[in-house]
Every structure is written in C-alpha cells, then in structure tokens.
Amino acid sequence: MKNTHRYTVLLVGILILIAVSASRGPESATRPRMRFPYEKAGLTKNEAAAHLLNRFTYGPVPGQVDAVVKQGLENWFEQQLAGALPESDLNIRLQTFDALTWTNTQIVNTYRRNGEVLRMARADGVLKNDSTEDDRKAYRDQLRRYREQHGFRPERDLTRQLVGQKIVRAVYSPDQLREVLTEFWMNHFNVSVTKNACSRFILSYERDAIRPNALGYFEDLLLATAQSPAMLLYLDNFSSVGNDSSARRKTNNRRRGLNENYAREVMELHTLGVDGGYTQTDVTEAARILTGWTVYPMGDEGFGNGYKKMLDNAGEERLAARGFVHHDDFLFLANRHDKGEKTVLGKHFAAGGGYEEGKTLLHMLSRHPATATFIARKIAIRFVSDTPPPALVDRMAKAFSEHNGDIKAVLRSLVTSSEFWDGHAVRAKTKSPVELMASSLRALNADVKDPYIFFAWLRRMGQPLYHYQAPTGFPDRAQYWINTGALLNRMNFGLALADGRIRGAAFDLLAINGNHEPESAQDALAAYSTILMPGRNMDETIKRLTPLLTAHDLQQKIDKAAAHNNAGEALTMQEPDSLTDDTNSPQIRMETDSDYRLAQVLGILLGSPEFQRR
C-alpha cells in the first residue's frame, strides 16, 4: 500500500514537470529566459525597442516600436531568430520575378550567352556562317527572332530580378533578421556579377546556399557555399586538377593543374582570417584536398561538357562506386583528385583520400578557434560598432565555439551583453546605402512598384549590390561609405525620394502621420522626426531647422541667395535624368496649403546626419 502511494506521487510529480516544461516550449526548458539589460544602460523600453529595430532590421516601420514594446522585446527577438513568420504578402510582391524559383539548369538554358545563341542559330541553319558584315541589321533581327522563338532572355533581365527581389525583401520581409543576415553572409562569402563565369548562378547561391542557413550553423553555410556553382566558378576551384591525379596524367595538358585561389580565400576570408595562423604550405595542401570539387554539367551547352559524356556513359551507380559524388549542382570528380597524403594546420590526411577529406577540412576550419574569433568580430562589427570591445568579441567567440558555430547562440550572447546597449553603441553605426534606402522606404510605408530603379541610386551611393568585384565584399565601416561624393548623393537621394521624383515608389506622407496635417514647419519637424527616427531626441535638429524652413521670415533671404547665385540656378537645370520625373503622380499626397513644403521637410530629414545612423 505504502509503495504504490509513493509511486503514484512520483508519477504525478513527473507528469506535472513534463506538463510545465512542455508549456514553456521545448527549447526554453533547457535555456534560461533571456533578459535584455537595457535599463542598466539608462534606456527606456521605447528607446530599447528602437535600438533593436535599428540594428536587427532594415529600419522601423511607423508604429513598429510600439508593437515591439507590446509584444515584449525578448519575445520579438526570439521570433526573429526563429525566422519563420508567414510571408504571404511578400510572396505576392515577388511573383513578378518569375526566375526566382528556377534551377540553375533552367537559368542557363534561358539566359543564354550571345556566343551560344550564335552557335545554335548557325547549327540550325537559321544563320549562314558568312553572313556577317553585309547585312548587319537583318542579321541582328534574325538573331533576335531566334532568341524570341526559343524564349531566350538577355542576362540583364536576370540581374534585374536578382537585385529587385533583394530590395523587395529588405523592405517587406517580416523575417527582417533573416534578411539582414542573408545580406551579411552574402557579403562574407562574396561572389560577383562582374565575373561572367559565375554571374548566372548567384540567384541560386543566395536562395539555396545562403538564405536557408543564415540563422543556422556556420559549418552548413561554409559547406553549402563551397559546393555551390557560383563559388566554385568565382574562385576557380571548378578547374582545379590534382598534379597527382589520373586526369592530369592522361592529358598531360600543362594548362590544367592545381588552383589555389579558393583554398586561400576560404582560409583568409571565410574562416580563419588573414592572421589566423595558416601558412602558404597549408594553402597549397588545402588546395590539393579540394581538387575534384567542381560543377555538375548544367544546361545544353553548359559547363562540364568535357566530362559530361564520361558521366553519362558511366551512370550514377558506377560513378558512386568509383568515389564520384553528385548532389544538386555539385560534382566530385574522383579522377581529378590528388590522392596523395597531405597535412593542413598540423592535421594529417592519409593517402588515398577522396571526397570525404574535403568535408573534413571544411569541418576543421569551421571549428578552429581563429574562425570563432574572426566570425564573432565581424558579427560584432555589423551589430554593435565599427570598433567592438574585445571583451565582447571574446564572449561571442566563446558562444560560437561552445555551440558548434550556432549563429543564433552568437546573436543571443551579443544581444544580452551590456556592450550592445551601452551609450557608445547606440546609434554608433552608419547605415550602408542599402540600409539607408530600405529604411527610408520602410519609414515612409512606401509601396515599391519598381525596385530595380533604386539600383542606380545604390550605385551612386557606392553600393552596387552583387557587383563588388573582390571576394572581400563591401567593407563594413563608416569611413568607406561616408565620403564627400557619397554623402551628397545620400542627401540628394532623400530629397528626390520625398519629392516623389523616384518613379519606383509611391507613398502618402499625411497618412503616416495619421492624416493629421501639421500646421507649421516646426509642427511638421516635430511630428515627422519622431516617425522617422523613433526613440531619439530631435530637439536640436528641430531648433536648427525651423528658422530655415519657415518661409515667411526667410523669403527675402532665399530670393537674394537664389539671385546672387547664378551658378545655383544653372546647377538645377540639369540634363533630364531618366531616374526621376517632375510630375506629381496622384498616388503621392504630400503638398499642403501651409507656407512650408512637407515633402521638403521629409527630404531634409531623410538626408540628415541623424538618419544616416542606426
């Protein structure tokens, strides 16, 4: 009797425990509840919410600070870390970009290069081999018709879609943190449209290798990028052949050989960092390990035609038996692999190794302590300041190592640190051009009709997305973005956007102020500076700007200045700029009857130094 009674109590106790932990969610049972130490730093809840939004999103949307406060700051952050919010609105906006869901094979078969199309047209007898100079127009027309018939598109259309989808996502994705990190990792594992060989594969690279892993484990990112065609072609590993391999021996073609480019950059830029303690020998040995890592043939006239026949003849099973590996667009050509023994960073790789030793190498690099520090530092620079405190970086590196490269763990250690909330860190970062553009559009609740128009502005401000030539990616420091020319372009961007001179977006200035029309310049400044930059004290700005924007006491001064400055008049008579037009489209409501111009107030706020900071 006594025993069963004891067991019953025990059973009930266990059941209660299970019920309690289940109600708190599976993860929270093993992790203490997160608390953000912003009060100690002297921030109100509103200011703290604004800081979170400034750092972990592309900028707050009107009303979002209040929404985050209501949801609970920690709750909001965890939700962003999960990155799984419904995206129905976003997907509707993305529908216009039809190539977004295509495979690389579909892409290369549609976006064909001119040389390819020419060859096909000649093979099909559509073009005679010698009909070139004489009848140029007819020749070009025939080629165009051939392209249309087959549904071939020029590559600039693909680039438009690539850039357009990123801008749309930056402005509208509910999983803002995932989008911010996607850009961060794309930059870290940079590839560039400027390199012809890899440009068409960048869409899939971002979609398949980067975005799904952006909030996951670093090692998964590393492996996915290493095996993606974009990276294999950008850093030349696709062509690397082991000096000691059967493929090399067969051809005796001295053109083919070991290519160390990727091996070097994977250590220098992707994992250990340039001071991470590797030597030139390590680079060479790593390159030998990665021989054979290449691209599976894609498309009718795609890459790898040299070995396509061999692959088709052998068949998947025989190839697998001989150590070849194929998944998605990645291929390991065992006959190109250098099977000798190697040593990298003190680790010995026995002779006879194949595909697996490459994975072992990447695993080793991703778990190296130098990698933890290198990645932690980069993340700290992105989210805290250009010169993050070393103690913080160390703590984040520790979180990286202890959690096997779990990026969420690193972010949690960052956001719960006192350094993140410290007065020196708040608003210490300067927005990149992409961040400036996206935060402007979000702050205005804009409807982006044609995202690609913004690419020209991004270029002027110094950030042509996807076009940074070197594997280092865009530098993440204010000094790079803020220089005289770029600064003027930022101011002009703000003015042009607010004035409705950028055709790509529509917005309603009065609506974001609850349809309340400010009665004076000072009113407008007070109202809109709070909307654009919540959680900040804008008194100084308002004080300085009010006299300048209030027309009545300044009209004479302005007239004098405008008359004086003949060059000033000439300057505004620019040649027509295809980016902007002067018509006030009916979708944009911004003029009021007051003696100041609301659009001008907005433009100045968007170009103001305060709005350049996040």
Added chain:
Amino acid sequence: MITRRAFLKGGGLTLLGMGIGGVPTFLTRAATMNTVQPLYGKRNVLVCIFQRGAMDGLMAVTPFTDNHLKAARPDLFVTPAGTNGDKALLDLDGRFGLHPAMRAFEPLYREQRLGIVHGMGSPNTTRSHFDAQDYMESGTPFTKSTDSGWLNRAAGMLGHEATPFQAVSLTPAMPRALYGDQPALAISNLKDFTVQSKGSPKGAVVAARSFEELYDQTSSALLNETGKESFEAMHVLQQVDTGRYTPGYGAVYPVSPLGNALKQIAQLIKMDVGLEVAFAESGGWDTHFNQGLPTVSLHATWPT
C-alpha cells in the same frame, strides 16, 4: 588623434617620422632646402592610378635578358623574338621589353617623357592580395594599425594651407591611400556634386542650407567633417561652370570607369580649383589562371 592644425604647426616631417611611417629621403632633402618655396609648384599635379588586382610588373615590362626569370617562368617568358608572330615584346633598350598590349606607351618612352621604375615594391611578401594592397596604400608594410594613407600624408607636406580640392579621388569610395587628416574628396561624378532639387532652385538652396546646418552640429565626427568638406567643395564648384567639357588636343576618352575618371581629373585641373593630388583606379588586373597560355595576356579580361 593628430589634428590637421597640429600637423601643420608641428611640421609634417617630424610627426611623420615619429612612427606613422618612414619619411622618404627625397622629401627630407626637398623640405630642408628652401622653406619659402612650396614643395611642389602650384601647377604640378600628381595623378596616381592604382591598378587593382594587381598588374604583374614583370609581364608589363620584362627584363628579357634575365635568365633567372626565364628559368622561373618557362611558359610565360616572352622576348622581342616573340612566342607567336604577333606577341613579341617591344624592345625598349636591349634589356627591358614592353608588353605589346601597352604599345601606346612606347612613343612616350622614346620621346623620353615616360620613366619606368622597375623592381620596386613592398618588402612584405604576404600572398594576400588584400593585405598587400593595404600596405601599398597605407605606406607601412608589416603594420596594419596605420589609420592614414601615404597620399594623404604626402598631401600634408605640400607646405601650404589646403584648398578643398587639394586631394581628389575620382572613385565612388575614398581609397585607403587618401585616408587621414588632410581634407580629401571622393567624387565619382562632378555633375552630381551638388544638392539637387529639380524644378525648384529655391528648394535646392533651402535644402543645401539646412543640410549644411545639420551636418555642422552633428555629434558624429565623421559625418561632421565630411559634411564640412562636401559643402566647402560644393561652394567652390558653384563658382565655376562644370557644364560640358571638351578635352583638348581632340582627345577621346574611352567610356570606362578609368576613362571617365581621367577625363574629370583633366577637367578639374583646368578649372583651377587648387587640385594637386588626384587618384583613380583601374580594376581587373588579377589574372587568376591561365595567365599567358596560349597567348600571353596581361589583363584578366583583355582579348589577347
């Protein structure tokens, strides 16, 4: 943090020698010679073009009688006899030959208007392109913590108060070589270098004034200083006509980033706004693989 005023007062050389970087001896000699005269005459302009990637100097100007080079690069070695008929080096002086892709420079050399300095480079043999580039621009190989660039420090030694246009880079971003305390401008397009409010000239004036006011009082030092430099430069430009520019001697600049940059440098020089140091870049010199074979190419994307 060394302020510009302190730098000029203290005498550029001493501060330079104090540990930012070594002082080239030709500069010390020139500076001690005659302090009344400025170091460079107002009319002299230094135009610095950085070939990023970088250009392989041994292939651009080859010491073709050097057997060590021949042994080290059997497949890339070219002589005036050439590997294919049309790939012969242009023999400059019996010892050095110019790569055929650069034949446009040959007449300048023959007229003794072009000097070529060979065998010059960084003592740091890092294989990292990016570190090597950084060292070239900071001017301090082996030291990564240098904040400033060599060109900026050199501009500070010109011996007179700087004008806003003393140092200009025709690039979208400020190159590392021009980081530092001397005011320097980065402009990619002269036409755009103004506050624009199309259809509203008064609006442009109001906006410009407002921005100038705001940037003057912002707490961010970088935004504050850059803003000041922008507006100073803008006011200077407003006094001259940046409209259509016709190059002299019927020169036709190629439509490329480098071509546009050089054209605007020429324009700035002629505008007499005090330009003394100009910077431009040319990219794509990184020949990653198949350099030289079967035809000897110098640039990653040039047809051979």
